[in-house]
Amino acid sequence: MRMDFPKIDVYKTGQNIRRIMIRQGLTVKDIQKYLGLSAPQSIYHWFDGRSMPTVDNLYALSALFGMPVDMLLRGNRKKSYELYEWSVHRWIFEYYEKCLELRAS
Numbered sequence: 001m002r003m004d005f006p007k008i009d010v011y012k013t014g015q016n017i018r019r020i021m022i023r024q025g026l027t028v029k030d031i032q033k034y035l036g037l038s039a040p041q042s043i044y045h046w047f048d049g050r051s052m053p054t055v056d057n058l059y060a061l062s063a064l065f066g067m068p069v070d071m072l073l074r075g076n077r078k079k080s081y082e083l084y085e086w087s088v089h090r091w092i093f094e095y096y097e098k099c100l101e102l103r104a105s
Contacts, residue, residue, distance in 0.1 A: 004076065011049030012074035018047045020065050020072070034064055 021031060032040045035057055045051040053061060062069045 006075055006077050008073050008075040010052055013052065013072065014046040014049050016074050017061065017072055024065060035060055
């Protein structure tokens with residue numbers, strides 16, 4: 001049985017980051033400021049598929065967007081996360097945490 005090595009699609013990943021950014025009402029300037037980048041060009045390079053964010057920047061973006069790094073990446077894996085699936089799981093998790101807080105008080 002041959003297993004294909006998972007590969008990241010640089011262009012699709014950049015477009016996914018752009019789509020998430022827009023859905024969350026953020027701008028390129030917001031991301032630039034959050035990551036402490038001196039210029040926005042690298043972000044536009046991600047969108048165009050010319051480069052990828054560093055691991056540190058992916059990690060920071062996952063915190064900013066409130067989702068796992070895996071949801072930012074796009075590639076050739078058969079199973080990939082979908083944004084709507086994560087938002088449902090996130091809502092359930094937040095509801096559960098709120099219930100625990102209320103129970104403790």
